[in-house]
Amino acid sequence: MDAVLENAWLIPLLPLMTAGLLALFGKFLKEPLAGWIAFLSVGASFLLSVAAWIGVTDEEHETFTKKVFDWIPAGGFDISLGYRVDPLTVVMLFLITGVGALIHLYAIGYMHGDPNLSRFFFFLNLFVGSMLILVMANNFLVLFIGWELVGACSYLLIGFWYTDMQKSVAAKKAFVTNRVGDFGLLAGMMFLFSYFGTLDFDTIFRTAPSVLSGDNAWVATAVALLLFVGVAGKSAQIPLFVWLPDAMAGPTPVSALIHAATMVTAGVYLIVRSNVLFALSDIASIVVVLVGIGTALFAALIAIGQYNIKKVLAYSTVSQLGYMVAAAGIGARGDASGYVAAQFHVLTHGFFKALLFLCAGAVIHAMHDEEDMRKMGGLAKKLPVTYATYTVGLLAISGIPPFAGFFSKDAILAALFESGEWWGQLAWAIGLVTAFLTAAYMFRQWFMVFHGPPRWDAGVTPHEAPLTMTAPLVILAAFSFTGGFALDVPELNSLLHDWLHPVFGVVGGENLAGAAVEFDGTVMALMLGSVVAAVSGVGAGWFFWHRTSGEDRATMLEKLGPLPRVVREKFYVDQTVEKVVQKPGYALTGALATADQEGIDRVVMGLGGGTKRVGEWLRKGQSGYVRAYASVIAISVGLLAGYAFARGGF
Amino acid sequence: MSMFDIGNSPDYTAYLALSVILFMIGTMGFLLRKNTIVMFMCVELMLNAVNLALVAFGRELGHAGGQIFVFFVLVVAAAEVMVGLAILVAIYRRRLRVSADDLSNLSG
Structure with missing residues (x-):
């Protein structure tokens, strides 16, 4: 071949x-x-x-x-396209x-x-x-080209219906936020180049353990943290996650493909690809794990309070990406095989989140472009295929065995726990809470959309989507069901683990793929914990959003004080960003504009005006008469000749 | 050493004196007359004054350079006469006068 x-x-x-x-x-x-x-x-x-x-x-x-060919052969800077x-x-x-x-x-x-x-x-x-x-x-530069291109495509597709102001603003927000992350990636690449003299993956990952040891150990931390800034931008981690929920302004297939299944996992891919660099730095690993799991919890909390069908899924995506980043951050510490778990979740999440988004698209399609879940309800009978496939995706993301999400999420939680580090186990505890929340908010959505009494607007007649739309749903549902146990099960199946094994670098004589999981008491206890968390989440979702009536729910929420409002307002993140970043940014650009107009422009305009005035004065000397010019020449020659005579020669 | 100390034959001094006189006549004519054709002739007079000086220098120094240079000046002067007279004819056709003071469009 x-x-x-x-x-x-x-x-x-x-x-x-x-x-x-x-x-x-x-x-x-x-x-x-x-x-x-x-x-x-x-x-x-x-x-x-x-x-x-x-x-x-x-x-x-x-x-x-x-x-394929030499791209930039410039002396010591030699980049090939390959x-x-x-x-x-x-x-x-x-x-x-x-x-x-x-x-x-x-x-x-x-x-x-x-x-x-x-x-x-x-x-x-x-x-x-x-x-x-x-x-x-x-090499990193070619990766960077792709990285920037997908960012540009994301911008173009979020703003696909650009005549809607809100959508083009969302596109701009995504682009600008990603630029912040790209800056980190670029700086990390420059660091790498200055220490390795190349951006080639093979060379860097093979020599990194020896080059970045001893006095250069801090470089690994710096590079990993800078790359992580890029990861945080692309994979929507705290504090750069704000663009992803807004990116739902794009058409739903775009949300499914770019903002759930593929592009946002590029950050996780980058960590798994650069596994050696991240494994070399404990500080970077702690940061990555804690930021990742923090994002997972934070986004899951926000998702509970959302009413827009796509926004719930968007925050859910941010939350799941947090899981992946945390797993990739823990890497191969202790008995963990975090990189494999992260990549595993990239795959299964790609299946079930794409499925959920496409189902949401089918629902929106059926409801005549209505995205508010408060105006849905009772759609199960009207959209049987969508309902069935959505349920598969729901069980997968909630982590109910034997659906795909259970195995990958369990692999992540196991990796966090078995790392043997306190921060890994802290992350495991938070991850367990997040698993509970995930099941709760997903079942909330399921009940709000498909069950209960219809709350449709007048004139809405839901209808099942055409075959081109339902066929992908069915295929993705099949993957969401089988994608877990087919790829990796503790003890029984280590297909993905064995397959990815050669990708990982070797640090301290150990392959960074980590150990294939064996089925022992710990693993069993961890699995049981995940299942309990998921099932209790399902129970909470059922109890609170299906069994409890609207009024009872309102009184319950009132007892929680200001918390529900804070959650619904997404913890005021957007408002804070506006205050902390946007306002000072506007002030700074305003000041710069003033300095430009009042300072630099004045100098430039003054120079021009002065030249003009001098010219006005000088032009009076130009009479236009040939004799006048000739006289000046003759007198000048006379004077020069007189000077020459006086000096006694030229 | 002065630039005039290159010889002392009486002929040579006379030639140079004549050259200076011719050049001054040409210059004054150019400055004082308005008729463009006369001004043009004055320019020719100045050129020929210079030619005379060049020939005198060449002869005194025993060097053919002066004479050869005169040929160049003559050729350039001939070309200049052709272009200049053509311009004059064009100006005359347009204005029916050839006074230099009419041509002051380039005043500032």
């Missing part, structure tokens, strides 16, 4: 080429055609990814890297092209009738191509 790997650059190129095609000739493509072309190109990429997977297997899990196919890349390829293709298919139905359909699929294909560049990069 060498030929496949030699030509693996086709995987990102196919969607990029269709993107170009749609950009140039989109106008002439009639409605469903543009969508089908886009879908087929991503589908072809998926088939190539399967071929690449077989290729990597044949070479016994070897890493395949290939330089790609890398290894087990981690293959996992991401499957997720991106597989889920991507399904969401393209779904979008054909969802975006039906939109006048700018070809533009939508142009951006969507551009995104898939960029994301593939990101995961296939063989």
